[in-house]
Amino acid sequence: MAFWLFKQEPDCYSFADLERDGETLWDGVTNALALKHLRSVRPGDQVLFYHTGREKAVVGVMEIAGEPQPDPKQDNEKLVAVPVRMVKRFVKPVTLATLKADPLFAEWELIRLARLSVMPCPEEIWERITALGEG
DNA sequence: GCCAACGTTGGC
DNA sequence: GCCAACGTTGGC
Numbered sequence: 001m002a003f004w005l006f007k008q009e010p011d012c013y014s015f016a017d018l019e020r021d022g023e024t025l026w027d028g029v030t031n032a033l034a035l036k037h038l039r040s041v042r043p044g045d046q047v048l049f050y051h052t053g054r055e056k057a058v059v060g061v062m063e064i065a066g067e068p069q070p071d072p073k074q075d076n077e078k079l080v081a082v083p084v085r086m087v088k089r090f091v092k093p094v095t096l097a098t099l100k101a102d103p104l105f106a107e108w109e110l111i112r113l114a115r116l117s118v119m120p121c122p123e124e125i126w127e128r129i130t131a132l133g134e135g
Numbered sequence: 136g137c138c139a140a141c142g143t144t145g146g147c
Numbered sequence: 148g149c150c151a152a153c154g155t156t157g158g159c
Contacts, residue, residue: 009157031142052157096158115141115156 003121004041005048005058005110006084015049015059018086027071027081034118038080039068047084048121048129050110057093058129062086090133104128 006026008014018024029038041047045064051057066083073081099105106112109119121129 007157056158113141114139114158117156 002040002042002045003047003123003126004037004045004064005050005119005121006062007050007052007117009053010051010055011053014051015089018049018060018062018084019089021086023065023083023085025072025081026084027073029071029081029118030074030079031115031117033113034116035078035080037118037120038082041068041082043067046087046126048126051093055093056096058090058133059093060087060089060133061130091135092133094129094132098132099129102128 010016013024026038029035041064043064043066047062047064048058049060049062051059062084064082065085068080068082070077071079071081096110099108100111105125108122108125109116113119
């Protein structure tokens with residue numbers, strides 16, 4: 001079982017939308033490195049949901065609900081999408097400012113590669129963020 | 136609204 | 148295959 005972080009602009013699809021839907025297909029990823037990561041996810045993997053834009057915070061946890069599959073909205077076999085399901089909303093969102101203030105996160109892709117939307121999450125970072133988020 | 140960082144495209 | 152120009156993302 002592995003840990004990941006997925007980013008999304010909440011005006012496009014928010015954690016509240018996932019709470020409403022329960023499960024959704026995470027699609028629309030086109031960046032090569034993000035796709036490489038997305039093809040590596042496995043059912044049961046745990047995923048942090050990060051809101052970009054105004055919020056800039058990790059807002060909750062979801063889990064991979066199925067195998068990566070061709071993105072049904074794209075006419076390109078290289079592009080994949082993956083089913084995800086809601087797990088829990090954080091009591092307290094963990095803001096980017098909080099993460100930037102702690103050197104533990106400085107080398108992580110979330111900080112180093114601002115435009116990457118799918119990335120692995122080292123277990124140490126997972127533990128720290130979920131501890132902060134669960135208050 | 137601006138800009139830095141990065142990815143993509145297209146001419147050569 | 149290189150690189151300049153351009154487009155996009157996301158933080159500020």
